[in-house]
Amino acid sequence: MPVHLSPPDAASLHPVSGVRIGVAEAGIRKAGRKDLTVMLLDEGASVGGVFTQNRFCAAPVQVCREHLTAGAGADIRALVINTGCANAGTGAAGLEAARRTCDALAAQLGVRPQQVLPFSTGVILEPLPLERLQAGLPAALADAQPAHWLKAAEGIMTTDTVPKARSVKASVGGAQVTVTGISKGAGMIRPNMATMLGFVATDACVAPGLMPQLARALAESSFNRVTVDGDTSTNDSFIVIATNKAGHAPVQSLQSPEGQALFAALLEVARWLAQAIVRDGEGATKFITVQVEGGQNAAECRQVAYAIAHSPLVKTAFFASDPNLGRILAAIGYAGIADLDTEKIDLYLDGVHVATRGGRHPDYREEDGQRVMKQPEITVRVNLGRGAASETVWTCDLSHEYVSINADYRS
Amino acid sequence: MPVHLSPPDAASLHPVSGVRIGVAEAGIRKAGRKDLTVMLLDEGASVGGVFTQNRFCAAPVQVCREHLTAGAGADIRALVINTGCANAGTGAAGLEAARRTCDALAAQLGVRPQQVLPFSTGVILEPLPLERLQAGLPAALADAQPAHWLKAAEGIMTTDTVPKARSVKASVGGAQVTVTGISKGAGMIRPNMATMLGFVATDACVAPGLMPQLARALAESSFNRVTVDGDTSTNDSFIVIATNKAGHAPVQSLQSPEGQALFAALLEVARWLAQAIVRDGEGATKFITVQVEGGQNAAECRQVAYAIAHSPLVKTAFFASDPNLGRILAAIGYAGIADLDTEKIDLYLDGVHVATRGGRHPDYREEDGQRVMKQPEITVRVNLGRGAASETVWTCDLSHEYVSINADYRS
Numbered sequence: 001m002p003v004h005l006s007p008p009d010a011a012s013l014h015p016v017s018g019v020r021i022g023v024a025e026a027g028i029r030k031a032g033r034k035d036l037t038v039m040l041l042d043e044g045a046s047v048g049g050v051f052t053q054n055r056f057c058a059a060p061v062q063v064c065r066e067h068l069t070a071g072a073g074a075d076i077r078a079l080v081i082n083t084g085c086a087n088a089g090t091g092a093a094g095l096e097a098a099r100r101t102c103d104a105l106a107a108q109l110g111v112r113p114q115q116v117l118p119f120s121t122g123v124i125l126e127p128l129p130l131e132r133l134q135a136g137l138p139a140a141l142a143d144a145q146p147a148h149w150l151k152a153a154e155g156i157m158t159t160d161t162v163p164k165a166r167s168v169k170a171s172v173g174g175a176q177v178t179v180t181g182i183s184k185g186a187g188m189i190r191p192n193m194a195t196m197l198g199f200v201a202t203d204a205c206v207a208p209g210l211m212p213q214l215a216r217a218l219a220e221s222s223f224n225r226v227t228v229d230g231d232t233s234t235n236d237s238f239i240v241i242a243t244n245k246a247g248h249a250p251v252q253s254l255q256s257p258e259g260q261a262l263f264a265a266l267l268e269v270a271r272w273l274a275q276a277i278v279r280d281g282e283g284a285t286k287f288i289t290v291q292v293e294g295g296q297n298a299a300e301c302r303q304v305a306y307a308i309a310h311s312p313l314v315k316t317a318f319f320a321s322d323p324n325l326g327r328i329l330a331a332i333g334y335a336g337i338a339d340l341d342t343e344k345i346d347l348y349l350d351g352v353h354v355a356t357r358g359g360r361h362p363d364y365r366e367e368d369g370q371r372v373m374k375q376p377e378i379t380v381r382v383n384l385g386r387g388a389a390s391e392t393v394w395t396c397d398l399s400h401e402y403v404s405i406n407a408d409y410r411s
Numbered sequence: 412m413p414v415h416l417s418p419p420d421a422a423s424l425h426p427v428s429g430v431r432i433g434v435a436e437a438g439i440r441k442a443g444r445k446d447l448t449v450m451l452l453d454e455g456a457s458v459g460g461v462f463t464q465n466r467f468c469a470a471p472v473q474v475c476r477e478h479l480t481a482g483a484g485a486d487i488r489a490l491v492i493n494t495g496c497a498n499a500g501t502g503a504a505g506l507e508a509a510r511r512t513c514d515a516l517a518a519q520l521g522v523r524p525q526q527v528l529p530f531s532t533g534v535i536l537e538p539l540p541l542e543r544l545q546a547g548l549p550a551a552l553a554d555a556q557p558a559h560w561l562k563a564a565e566g567i568m569t570t571d572t573v574p575k576a577r578s579v580k581a582s583v584g585g586a587q588v589t590v591t592g593i594s595k596g597a598g599m600i601r602p603n604m605a606t607m608l609g610f611v612a613t614d615a616c617v618a619p620g621l622m623p624q625l626a627r628a629l630a631e632s633s634f635n636r637v638t639v640d641g642d643t644s645t646n647d648s649f650i651v652i653a654t655n656k657a658g659h660a661p662v663q664s665l666q667s668p669e670g671q672a673l674f675a676a677l678l679e680v681a682r683w684l685a686q687a688i689v690r691d692g693e694g695a696t697k698f699i700t701v702q703v704e705g706g707q708n709a710a711e712c713r714q715v716a717y718a719i720a721h722s723p724l725v726k727t728a729f730f731a732s733d734p735n736l737g738r739i740l741a742a743i744g745y746a747g748i749a750d751l752d753t754e755k756i757d758l759y760l761d762g763v764h765v766a767t768r769g770g771r772h773p774d775y776r777e778e779d780g781q782r783v784m785k786q787p788e789i790t791v792r793v794n795l796g797r798g799a800a801s802e803t804v805w806t807c808d809l810s811h812e813y814v815s816i817n818a819d820y821r822s
Contacts, residue, residue: 054741056740057744090771092770316814317818322818326535329535330467330645333466333645334464343502359500359502359504359505359536360500398814403727
């Protein structure tokens with residue numbers, strides 16, 4: 001049961017001028033599934049991307065990096081996404097299959113293969129069924145419509161239980177712009193139907209050279225701040241598309257007023273999509289915000305936040321609604337800050353002051369902790385008492401269902 | 412169900428001359444439990460210790476460090492171990508309680524408080540019931556016998572399902588020596604009945620100055636190479652005792668022939684005790700050896716080994732006997748070796764060659780992987796193809812039972 005996450009209403013997802021989406025059944029892994037999605041971009045769109053840091057990165061990730069570098073993200077015309085096979089751990093043959101995928105779609109669109117970005121999600125170590133994928137492309141192209149965002153959100157799902165899509169409108173440089181995005185995933189890596197994918201498009205006008213920075217900055221405050229199990233997929237990809245249709249002067253800098261307005265709208269969508277992955281996390285029953293403040297720098301705040309968010313003991317305590325809060329202190333203690341002074345640490349669970357000066361707060365009562373732990377949404381707030389930096393990470397609990405999903409997958 | 416681990420036969424545990432053990436029920440957390448153990452050492456023993464790196468280290472750990480430093484480990488006369496309360500996250504009052512524990516036992520033995528080492532394991536953030544502990548000491552002292560090693564192994568258990576004790580004899584410097592040890596724990600941190608504890612004693616003669624190095628070297632190849640859930644307790648302690656009774660010339664160096672003979676015997680016991688913790692790991696159904704070779708240095712081999720051993724996805728795949736081996740490649744990929752060349756990596760599951768050159772081995776068949784995955788003991792072997800270093804880590808799978816144990820604890 002996802003935590004406070006319902007399927008989006010198709011009418012709430014605004015089309016983005018310059019983007020058309022088509023979905024088809026290609027039978028990649030199983031028959032009768034919508035497993036192939038194409039996203040077609042009008043000429044003139046700017047595209048930026050951020051990809052997995054996993055050294056075993058999948059073949060399509062390698063090809064995406066090449067194609068974005070080759071054209072500096074200014075000439076991309078199509079994205080093609082398959083589920084059912086990650087095309088990762090597949091060596092030279094996998095790379096060739098990813099390239100052939102681009103060739104096939106490019107030929108049908110009359111563009112160059114370098115203008116296509118491929119994405120795959122599914123089982124690792126198995127070859128991509130290239131012929132079935134290619135055979136499915138005409139149906140996907142025939143299906144392409146601006147209004148198909150919900151279909152796309154459904155088309156890229158693997159073991160997600162809810163399609164994830166979000167849309168907002170904002171004013172940028174005097175024009176009204178639309179931001180619409182989709183994501184999939186239920187962990188940094190979902191079973192080995194691996195992978196988190198995120199695609200956000202806007203009709204706003206953005207200088208192509210700004211796109212890599214925009215993608216990185218958005219990912220840093222959204223997809224790079226969520227974790228289910230700490231596993232990083234071989235295929236993680238986040239793509240930002242600006243179709244440059246909204247008719248305002250192109251955004252040249254993220255610091256300008258119009259840059260800030262656009263960034264805020266994009267971040268709202270990206271963060272919602274990232275949090276949706278946690279809300280639909282494998283077996284999740286609680287949505288946990290871990291907020292670490294009072295650090296000397298952002299990096300040490302993240303270290304502590306991830307130590308808490310990744311601790312199986314903390315996560316099972318949340319699942320059990322057990323205010324076993326010593327586990328959080330223990331995680332703070334082993335997060336790796338060598339000169340951490342535990343005497344300066346405060347711990348709060350929502351509004352409840354649990355620990356101070358390295359020990360239990362004198363006013364803390366177990367029933368207060370219990371009350372917060374029973375909620376479906378909980379904020380853990382840690383003050384390290386060392387400085388002014390802060391960071392926030394979102395995660396979920398660790399339940400029986402997580403083990404079931406991951407143990408039973410592939411069967 | 413622990414993996415290939417049965418309760419030890421009391422007759423197999425050889426007494427160590429110069430060590431007597433007594434156990435009592437002190438009612439620390441619950442009545443009717445043997446929760447207080449004393450280990451009494453004859454004058455002249457040498458003691459070394461290794462403790463948790465957690466910054467939130469428990470009060471008894473702080474006191475152990477002080478007392479071992481004060482006397483350089485050459486004057487310790489007693490160890491006192493309670494279960495039921497970790498005395499961690501308890502601030503100044505907790506430190507005072509640990510000191511009063513030493514005072515009380517020292518007074519009854521007619522030694523100085525600095526000659527006593529205290530150990531606690533149990534719930535974090537709760538005060539140590541000092542009066543009950545003190546009241547239990549006379550019964551524990553009255554019970555003290557050289558043959559009580561099995562009682563001690565039982566006395567320090569918390570949620571362990573099997574007492575852990577091991578004994579060997581060896582020839583050192585022309586004398587026959589005995590090595591006997593006990594351990595407890597079912598994870599680096601067990602629920603928040605936290606903590607791994609290990610105590611190994613020998614009647615061999617060891618120069619006191621060698622003890623800290625001996626303890627560190629043993630821990631590095633035993634207790635520091637096991638992991639259940641990656642959580643590091645606030646109370647982890649490993650103590651090595653040499654009673655200097657065996658009548659041979661004291662070992663002055665671990666490089667000498669007698670030093671090597673003694674180290675081998677101690678390591679056999681320490682490693683067995685450490686592995687027993689994994690075999691009895693929370694909900695464990697499989698015992699996994701992760702062997703990483705071909706690294707440039709030992710540190711990067713450990714990085715990769717722990718990435719595999721800590722991955723919830725790898726661990727659930729082992730639980731399910733699912734040869735979902737792409738998960739292992741993914742963990743290798745995100746272990747943090749920036750210049751890792753995936754083309755040079757080989758992966759074996761016992762004798763089965765699963766992956767080569769970053770992809771599936773052409774001869775690998777799913778049924779071979781399946782056969783190995785069904786075994787209760789499995790070796791994952793990774794060759795990084797970068798150098799000559801290697802490291803081994805032991806871990807277990809992640810099962811429904813792990814979640815149950817950790818979610819239901821304290822109830």
